[in-house]
Amino acid sequence: MAIDYSGGLIPFYVRREAGTARAGIALPPTMPETYTLSPAAHAAILHAARQAAPREACGLLFGNAAHIETAQPAANVHGEPHRHFEIDPAALIAAHKAARAARDSGGPQLVGYFHSHPNGLARPSATDAASASGDGRIWAIAASGAVTLWRDAPSGFEALSYQVKEG
Ligand SMILES: [Zn+2]
Numbered sequence: 429m430a431i432d433y434s435g436g437l438i439p440f441y442v443r444r445e446a447g448t449a450r451a452g453i454a455l456p457p458t459m460p461e462t463y464t465l466s467p468a469a470h471a472a473i474l475h476a477a478r479q480a481a482p483r484e485a486c487g488l489l490f491g492n493a494a495h496i497e498t499a500q501p502a503a504n505v506h507g508e509p510h511r512h513f514e515i516d517p518a519a520l521i522a523a524h525k526a527a528r529a530a531r532d533s534g535g536p537q538l539v540g541y542f543h544s545h546p547n548g549l550a551r552p553s554a555t556d557a558a559s560a561s562g563d564g565r566i567w568a569i570a571a572s573g574a575v576t577l578w579r580d581a582p583s584g585f586e587a588l589s590y591q592v593k594e595g
Contacts, residue, residue, distance in 0.1 A: 472498075
């Protein structure tokens, strides 16, 4: 990609997002670190959301501090699965065990969770905020055919920008 810096356009910042560049948007010189989500994980989250609708899909995210490699669907065992989710505890325990075993070899870690919002809400709901633990893990939310990423920070959910690409 060629950027023409002539014609009085500078200074400006270029922000790359999902393979595109948008020029002329003033952003702070220090960009927040961008997460990456593998194409396979991105597709798996959207597929699980479609399969589960009108119920909420849910599952686990594996990867490292900057990249989500795998999204593994799990059963939603909540009594009201149309409006809530609860990841099957057995799947959660198995995931923690696998992540522990992988830790020494530098293998994928349990970095977060995903679920879907069949009502199209593209951000954490009040219920999500109430059930958040502030442990810093990533929450991916699928709504209206798109995925948003959030960090479960002690002060509340923070929106994360991300790119879909191989790690
Ligand atoms: Zn939710």
